[in-house]
Amino acid sequence: MLSLEILLHSVVTGLMNGAVYALVAMGLTLIFGVLHIINFAHGSLLMVAMYGVFFAVTLLGIDPYVTIPFMMVLMYFAGYGLQRYVIGNAGQGRDTNILLITLGAAVVMDNLALYLWTGDTRQLQLDYMMAVVDLGFALIPVTRIIAFVAACALFVAMWLVIERTDFGRAMRAVAKEPFGARVVGIDVDRVYAQTMGIGTACLGAAAALLLPIFYVNPQIGNVFVLLAFTIVVLGSMGNIVGALVGGLLVGLVESVGGFFLGDRLGQVGIFVIFILILTFRPQGLFSARV
Template identity: 40%
Template sequence: MNSIVLGQTIVSGLLLGGIFALVAVGLTLIFGVMRILNFAHGDFLMLGMYFAFLLSVLFGIDPYVSALLSLPVFFALGWAIQSLLIRPVLQAPESIQILLTVGLSLLLQNLALFLFSPDFQSLRVSYGGNTATIFGVSVSYVRVVASIVAVAASAGLFLFLRGTDVGKALRACAEERLGAMAVGLYVDRMYNVAFGLGIACVGLAGVLMTPFFYIAPQVGLPFTLTAFVVAVLGGLGSLPGALIGGFVIGLIESLGELFMPSPSMKQIATFSVFLVILLLRPQGLFGGKLT
């Protein structure tokens, strides 16, 4: 096999893995603190893409400026959804929680269909085609920037959890809800913060992808599934695990596209890894604690 082709595949997989990591970090934070599986997670990525698309089309705002604007917007959206929809079912059986988030996913997809039509959209920026060539491997600037920002955001969230009072409170709520209440923490507010941060992460990932990925109402579903694979690989609740798992799954998916008989079969490798992990190490590489 041509070494340049293999190198191109590995670089593409690693850059995609940074995005996967940020999406999974948001999912694993929500699960780590609240113990709820958000099956609508990828649909907030879709909303992030449309957010950047609309700001660009209507006001000419660059996607990377939109990335900054998306953080408070999607944090507030997550806070509101947690308060209005998620909080009433936190003590309900898991089946009810799953049905609620699946219903939220369908609602967001159909709302996007109604507002934007099922047509695929794309956001073209003047620098979108700029690349650098290193040892024969072409590297897209927009993909590099997206991956670097995604990894930086993931690392920033980890440092926030480890080094701030709010972060320590979130970890306390994740470790022992009743104990956190006993020492005076307002657990419901911490849950709002956790859900808001998780949605801000996935919304930011969607904005970062708009210069090089198509936009459509159904675009979020594959990322929901991939985020679950990444989170399970790293250990549901582990942010470092989600970061490392993102790069691993990005590589596996990219190499699968190269080696599988058809590029459309690339996710066979991804979900094969998912099944093996569930069978051999269901707690993931880093366990299930919020770290």
């Protein structure tokens, strides 16, 4: 007989995981919404950020959550530089070139990580990782609660930046009509680079929130980028709110699917939804909008 308490625990855990998945997807959908490119290096950049957090904790003794602002700044400049000096110059505005560049960057980062750190799986060992909060119907790890709250706060902050700032208005202008934006004096290339930087900065925060919950190895980016692409398609490419809703839904399906089918088959439902969305509503559940 199925336990209602265990099912409720799966639902809560799925929603909390989904918020962090959505944070990874937010960077991807933001980049697509403004630059109109699919960044295949997104998962590899997340992997690099996770290693950065891991070594900051193990070598420097810094708490992973304290690394969030520092990792966001570092990843911002990594994304900015990738767009400004690599994609922008070598891509020449051609989609095929850009896809190959981001795919090549992913291959280089994955193999460099494998060479430097081997294929071993690494996890953090922190005193508070076993701490839980009793919600009455479920015991939820403190690390998942922190990740959920921080991810939601970052979503609100990103929404405010896009909707309430001059830079956000410039981003939306460039996303809709780059030529017109250039005519009225907006530095389109700089906005592209800044958007790539912000999208990559999201990975810095996601890495710090994920590492106390998950593990890191050179292939971990592939796991999360598949989820991110599913979320982006589900929530409509370029839609920030859609990414949040899609992330929560994917996390819920993964957790509840694991409850009924077991951990190994828990993600089957995600890809079933992905196929159904592509078949019956390829534009996603929401209208595309940065």
